[in-house]
Structure formats: structure tokens, C-alpha cells
Amino acid sequence: MTVLRETFVVERPIEDCFRYISDFSTIEQWDPGVYRSVKRDPGPVQAGTRFDLILNFGGREVDMTYEMAEIAPPSRLVLTGKNNTLSARDTITFKALDDARTEIVYEADLRFAAPYGALEPFMGPVLWRIGKLAVAGMRRALTIETQAPAATLCSATADRLILPGAWNFTKRGYYAMPNKSLSEFMDGKTVAITGPTSGIGLAAACEFARLGATLILVGRNAGKLSAAAREIADFSGRPARDFRTVHADLSLVADTQRAAAEIKGMAPQLDVLINNAGALPTERQTTREGHEQALAINLLGPYVLVETLADHIQTSATQVINVVSGGMYTQGLALDDMQFETAPYEGAKAYARAKRGLVAMTEHWAERFRASGARVNSMHPGWAETPGVANSLPGFNRLMAARLRDTRMGADTIVWLASARAAAGETGKLWFDRVPRRTDVVPGTAVLPEDLKRLRAFLADQTGVGPVPQKKKTRGRTAKLAA
Numbered sequence: 001m002t003v004l005r006e007t008f009v010v011e012r013p014i015e016d017c018f019r020y021i022s023d024f025s026t027i028e029q030w031d032p033g034v035y036r037s038v039k040r041d042p043g044p045v046q047a048g049t050r051f052d053l054i055l056n057f058g059g060r061e062v063d064m065t066y067e068m069a070e071i072a073p074p075s076r077l078v079l080t081g082k083n084n085t086l087s088a089r090d091t092i093t094f095k096a097l098d099d100a101r102t103e104i105v106y107e108a109d110l111r112f113a114a115p116y117g118a119l120e121p122f123m124g125p126v127l128w129r130i131g132k133l134a135v136a137g138m139r140r141a142l143t144i145e146t147q148a149p150a151a152t153l154c155s156a157t158a159d160r161l162i163l164p165g166a167w168n169f170t171k172r173g174y175y176a177m178p179n180k181s182l183s184e185f186m187d188g189k190t191v192a193i194t195g196p197t198s199g200i201g202l203a204a205a206c207e208f209a210r211l212g213a214t215l216i217l218v219g220r221n222a223g224k225l226s227a228a229a230r231e232i233a234d235f236s237g238r239p240a241r242d243f244r245t246v247h248a249d250l251s252l253v254a255d256t257q258r259a260a261a262e263i264k265g266m267a268p269q270l271d272v273l274i275n276n277a278g279a280l281p282t283e284r285q286t287t288r289e290g291h292e293q294a295l296a297i298n299l300l301g302p303y304v305l306v307e308t309l310a311d312h313i314q315t316s317a318t319q320v321i322n323v324v325s326g327g328m329y330t331q332g333l334a335l336d337d338m339q340f341e342t343a344p345y346e347g348a349k350a351y352a353r354a355k356r357g358l359v360a361m362t363e364h365w366a367e368r369f370r371a372s373g374a375r376v377n378s379m380h381p382g383w384a385e386t387p388g389v390a391n392s393l394p395g396f397n398r399l400m401a402a403r404l405r406d407t408r409m410g411a412d413t414i415v416w417l418a419s420a421r422a423a424a425g426e427t428g429k430l431w432f433d434r435v436p437r438r439t440d441v442v443p444g445t446a447v448l449p450e451d452l453k454r455l456r457a458f459l460a461d462q463t464g465v466g467p468v469p470q471k472k473k474t475r476g477r478t479a480k481l482a483a
Helices: 014-022 024-030 114-141 153-160 163-167 171-175 199-210 222-236 253-266 293-308 310-316 326-330 347-372 387-392 394-399 407-419 449-463
Strands: 002-010 034-039 050-057 060-072 076-082 086-096 102-112 190-194 214-219 243-247 272-275 319-323 375-379 430-432 435-437 470-474 477-481
Touching: 002 114, 014 024, 014 076, 014 086, 014 102, 024 034, 024 050, 024 114, 060 086, 102 114, 153 163, 153 435, 171 407, 190 199, 190 293, 199 214, 199 222, 199 407, 214 222, 214 253, 222 243, 243 253, 253 293, 272 293, 272 407, 293 310, 293 347, 293 449, 310 347, 319 347, 319 407, 326 347, 347 375, 347 449, 375 407, 407 430
Parallel strands: 190 214, 190 272, 214 243, 272 319, 319 375, 375 430
Antiparallel strands: 002 102, 034 050, 050 060, 060 076, 076 086, 086 102, 430 435, 470 477
């Protein structure tokens, strides 16, 4: 038998502490001994709710099932866990010291199953140390950080060397993060997210719902939107009525403008807008408006949505988060062939170029909206196992299958940017694993000021949306200037 009893105090109200820990699927965010935790039973957490865990036991993945044996808000939780080797009983009690401080007592009783009792003298101390790390992780998860992490010399060097940086795009990079917690609640805030029906978008929407945000789900398939709303409700324990849907094809300018109008009507105060929808075509296709598909969904769509909502974004001091891709590091803009009409078509290049353009526009919007308090950032999720990757890059998906991040790992930085106090003052940056990164590492891929002017002129011309570059005579010649 191994017994652990730890007491600590955090600067959080008791309701926050209980709410975060009682959904035991958050254990993967604070316990380094847990790779994954999934709530098996849909709906609110209650006595009898089960959680399937994958433990990190000496580098091996070990399954374990936990059940909520007792839940008494906001003061006490009792969970029991078992697998073929081990059983556990965790008791967590919460005591309010005042309105802003909570004392937490964590007790763990670990026992080996009968055939393995002889392991107790050897493994007991190991389990005790694992428990101590879990308690330290819980304490850190409930401690609100007020300053965003900065790039270190090591991370900056890895990014510049390309291959070491790219290796961190796997789940290895996510596991190396010192803090994975998402415990700052978003009650009363409204988040609009595109592409929420699968992959990273669905994972982010689930996490936002657990944090208390009201969601506007924007996608092109009404049936999938309804299914996503039900899945988000099951995950978070929230009623499906908290999640509204906007049916629109964001590869089309007209549909995207209509979606923006619906978002305005649903959310007089829009707190977060996430441009997540994307596609990587394997062959060149055009939309019915005549735009190349990868360009349309990955760049024109976010551009039209932000520009159509620009006044609303500034009035609401909205945070805009643009989801891009590490693949954009390999490509510049190709301003003379944005529609990929001249060069032989390569879907991966078209996708990367569009994301490069979105990063450039992120920096432009950040400056343009800065005075209003609105913030605009981009992020890339690393290499995540999503339906899009499986369909568009099957060879890469098979080769990297064991190393790809799951969708919740890919969504982590999106949710952190939107919810964390530490990120509140940040704008105009590209983020990966909660750290700001360079936007270019390969020579010739940087977007220069003159390139940005041409890009903006192209986007306004193709969509009929946004500030139109004005003409000004300079030394007898006409030059296009940024609006």
C-alpha cells in the first residue's frame, strides 16, 4: 500500500478549483504521468461517471479506468481507479480560506492487485514520487500565470535549424511543454469558430465549451454542425442550446459575407473569432466563383470574414486567432501566380502559400486594430492526426502515425491564446506550443512590406471586400499605396 497526502494553497476561488478538477479528463493537463484521459460517459460529471486513462509508466502506455465514486460540490471528490495490476482511491478536498484562496488536500491510496503484491517494496516509492509530481502539476494548473512564455535560445536555434524545430511538431514537442493546463474559465464570453465539425476545430470547440464559453459554430455542412454541437454538449456537460450554428461555405465570398452578418446578429459582443477552417486539395479545383480551392478556403475566406467583421471586431475588442500550418515555412507568396494557374499544381504548395499569406495578414490586422484593443495572432498546431491530413497526405500520415499529435494537442495553443491571462496583451505574433516563433526561416520566404501591399491589393481585387489601395502620384508616376 502506498499512501500520499499533500496539502497546498492556490490563489483561486474554491468554485474554480472544484470545477476544473472534478472533470477528471483534465488530469492529462496537469499530471505528467497521464498521457490521455477521456470521459467515457456523456453529460455533466456525477457519481458514476467513468474516465479512461492512458498512463505513462516508465515510458510504456498503460490503460486504467477511473470512476467518480463521490462528488460533493464544492468541497470533496473521491475517485477510484483500477487496471489488472493496480487499484487507486484518490480523495481531493477543497476548503475556501477566503473569496480568492483555496486549500486543497490530495490523498492517494495505491494498492497492487493480489498477484503483484510482491512488487510493493520496489514499486511503492516509484508510485509515491509519481503522486508527488501529480500534486505539483495540479498546483501549477490552478495557478494563473500573468506573463506569456518567451522563446528561449534553445527553441530559437531549433527553429532556425529547421529539422530540430520540425521534430517538435510531433507529440514530442507537446509533451515537452512545461505547462499544459487550461483552467481559466470563459463564462460570459462568445467564441465564433470556423471548421468546428472535426479535427482541431472540434477539439478546440469542446475545450471552449468546458471552459464556459458560448459558441458560434460556422461550417458548410448543416448535419455535421448539428452532430458537432451534440458531441460538444456530451463532452462538456453543457446543454446543446448554448451552441449556435451558422451554415456557410467559407470558400465563397458571398457565403462568407452572409456568415459574418449572422455572427453579428448572434453576438453583439464577440470576444473571440477563430479562423480554423481549411483544406488541402490534391488537385487543382476552382470554386463556383472561380477561385482556386486552397486559396479560397485558407486565405480568401479568413480575409473576407475579418474584413466584413472589421468594425465589429474593433468595437468588441475581439481577439482573432488564425490557424496556419508549419508547412508555410517552406513557401513564399508567389504573388504573380496566387491562383496557381501557371506552375504545375501541387496541393501542399498551394496550401502553404495561402497560409503564408494569412500570417502576413495577421501582422497587418494586428497593427490596424491595435488602437481599438482588438488582438490578432496566428498559431500553428504542429503535425496533428486529423481527417484532413489522412485524406490529403496519406503517405505522410502512415509514416508519422505513431508520432502525430492528437487533435486536443493540436488545439491547445488556440484555447490558451483565447483564455489565458498570460496571453491577454499579445498581438501580431505567430505561436506554436504557447511560445512566439519566427514567421520565416527559409531564405526567400519572408513577406516584405511591398509584398504585403501587393497581397492586400490582390485580396481586395479578388473579393471586392476590404480597404481598396489608393493611387497617389509620386514623381510623375502613379503608385499603389496601402489603404
